[in-house]
Amino acid sequence: MSDPNDRMSPAERRVGASLASIFALRMLGLFLILPVFSVYAKTLPGGDNLAMIGFALGAYGLTQAVFQIPYGIASDLWGRKQVIVVGLLIFALGSFVAAWAPSLNWIIVGRVLQGAGAISAAVTALAADLTREEHRTKVMAMIGSSIGLVFALSLVGAPLLYGWIGMGGLFCMTGALALGAIGLLLKAVPPAPAPLGHEKLPMRRVLFDVDLLRLNLGIFVLHMVQMAMFVVLPHALVDHGGLAAAAHWKVYLPAVLVSFAVMVPAIIAAERKDKMRPVFLAAIGLLLVVQLGLFVFGESLWSLALWLLLFFVAFNVLEATLPSLVSRTAPPSAKGAALGVYNTTQAIGLFIGGALGGYIAQHFGDNAVFATCAGLIVLWLAVANSMNFPQRRPAPTAAQTN
Numbered sequence: 280m281s282d283p284n285d286r287m288s289p290a291e292r293r294v295g296a297s298l299a300s301i302f303a304l305r306m307l308g309l310f311l312i313l314p315v316f317s318v319y320a321k322t323l324p325g326g327d328n329l330a331m332i333g334f335a336l337g338a339y340g341l342t343q344a345v346f347q348i349p350y351g352i353a354s355d356l357w358g359r360k361q362v363i364v365v366g367l368l369i370f371a372l373g374s375f376v377a378a379w380a381p382s383l384n385w386i387i388v389g390r391v392l393q394g395a396g397a398i399s400a401a402v403t404a405l406a407a408d409l410t411r412e413e414h415r416t417k418v419m420a421m422i423g424s425s426i427g428l429v430f431a432l433s434l435v436g437a438p439l440l441y442g443w444i445g446m447g448g449l450f451c452m453t454g455a456l457a458l459g460a461i462g463l464l465l466k467a468v469p470p471a472p473a474p475l476g477h478e479k480l481p482m483r484r485v486l487f488d489v490d491l492l493r494l495n496l497g498i499f500v501l502h503m504v505q506m507a508m509f510v511v512l513p514h515a516l517v518d519h520g521g522l523a524a525a526a527h528w529k530v531y532l533p534a535v536l537v538s539f540a541v542m543v544p545a546i547i548a549a550e551r552k553d554k555m556r557p558v559f560l561a562a563i564g565l566l567l568v569v570q571l572g573l574f575v576f577g578e579s580l581w582s583l584a585l586w587l588l589l590f591f592v593a594f595n596v597l598e599a600t601l602p603s604l605v606s607r608t609a610p611p612s613a614k615g616a617a618l619g620v621y622n623t624t625q626a627i628g629l630f631i632g633g634a635l636g637g638y639i640a641q642h643f644g645d646n647a648v649f650a651t652c653a654g655l656i657v658l659w660l661a662v663a664n665s666m667n668f669p670q671r672r673p674a675p676t677a678a679q680t681n
Contacts, residue, residue: 287414290469294409295418297467298402299425301363304460305370306426308453309339309393310433311440319446325383335387337630342394344626351400351619352482355612358474359405363398363464367457370396374454378447389450396457400619407606407614408472413550415606420546420599424539427595431535434528485617490608493666495624497563498601500659502628504566504652505594507636508573511645512583520580530584538591545596556668559600563660565593570653574646607669 287295316336320326354362373392380386403419410418440449485491516522516530549558569590576582602618609617639647 287410287417291410291414291418293467294406294469295421297463298406298418299421301460301463301468302399302402302422303425303429304456304463305367305398307429307433308374308449308456310430311437311449312446312453313433313437315437315441315446315449319441320383320386323383323386324381328383331383331387335383335390337633338387338390339394340626340630342391343397343399344623344630346395346397347400347622347626348616348619350397351404351615351617351622354401354404354474354615356474359401359408359471359615360464360468361474362401363405364461366396366398366401367461367464368396369393370398371454371457374450374457378450378454393453397622399622399625400615403602403618403622404606404615405468405471407603407618409469412607416546416550416555416599416603419603420542420595423595423598424542426598427535427539427591431528431532434531482613482616484610485613485620488608490667490669491605491617491620493662494601494605494608495621496662497597497659498621499624499628500655501566501594501597501601502625503632503635504570504655506629506632507639507648507652508590510633510636511640511648512587515577515645516580516583519578520583522580530580530587534584534588534591537588538595541592542595542599545592546599549596549600555600555604558596559604559668560660560663562593562596562600563656563663565589566597567653567656567660569593570649570656574649574653577645577649604669 313336316332320332320335325331350362350366370393373389373394373396375389376392377386377389380389403422406418406422407415437449440452444452513527516527520530522530545558545562548554569586572582572586572589577586602621605617605621606614635651636648639651
């Protein structure tokens with residue numbers, strides 16, 4: 280007879296599904312804009328400036344990096360749900376401003392406001408609050424998988440929706456989805472733990488704890504590598520794979536879907552069989568194999584598809600395990616603050632990865648990007664190998680999970 284603690288409770292399943300849906304509703308609107316924004320921006324006053332178009336896209340990430348830590352701290356002090364609602368309202372406001380925008384400058388204002396609704400830390404902290412440690416990575420995997428899935432779906436749906444409702448309609452849809460996420464949060468997510476009020480947070484430990492620093496380095500490298508790769512992979516699919524840009528979803532979508540099926544056994548082994556360390560290190564190792572494979576064998580459509588599949592397997596495992604490990608390592612009274620720092624380093628990694636990947640590709644070629652990524656992953660693997668992986672704590676009482 281299996282241990283009841285091996286199974287997620289109904290409340291934990293509801294938490295996972297609800298918070299994953301909130302993330303998906305918010306991210307779908309953002310992802311739908313990416314494949315078509317540069318085309319639309321050229322029709323606006325100021326849209327002939329490619330640097331400004333790039334800044335309009337990147338402005339969201341920059342303000343995310345600025346606000347993640349304050350939102351995380353606020354969620355510790357005043358409550359997760361309150362902070363998430365405020366963030367989604369600001370995000371929706373930015374979406375409607377961008378939908379109305381008569382010029383590229385106003386689009387940038389809207390994107391800045393969207394980024395100021397930086398709720399990732401508060402949502403992941405809420406997920407950690409409402410789930411037991413032995414199931415936390417599964418919930419993080421549900422959230423991470425929802426993001427990967429809507430990214431793949433957006434590659435398919437964006438051109439169609441843009442043709443039907445235009446960019447203004449896409450931005451309005453983004454705002455409406457954010458408002459819908461508020462309703463889902465208030466109705467479907469179980470009550471959150473009481474906020475700490477004005478209790479002093481152990482911020483020194485959050486900022487200087489060695490294991491938290493190792494985890495923050497990990498998410499920085501992971502998303503830096505992701506962005507650097509995707510600077511060069513789209514044109515590699517065209518040049519080496521002979522696949523038109525409009526058909527790239529035929530590679531991305533199957534790779535993302537199959538990677539979910541491969542990821543599940545790894546997550547189960549990490550949690551149920553207490554194999555977090557080997558699974559975590561193996562995922563980093565697989566990420567390294569992908570970069571080396573792209574460097575040596577990245578000149579056909581089938582090889583590129585294989586490396587993308589393996590990348591998404593490693594990426595999804597790491598995207599699920601990293602925030603789970605942060606929530607276990609951080610002081611209980613500062614989980615939101617710790618996840619705020621974590622999400623800030625993630626946003627910085629995205630920004631630097633895109634900029635550095637573009638610079639290296641332009642001056643040294645695609646293979647130099649894969650070689651640089653491989654070097655960064657080797658550094659991460661060495662650091663992660665020396666990390667202290669937190670032990671599972673005793674399961675909570677039934678009252679905490681029902």
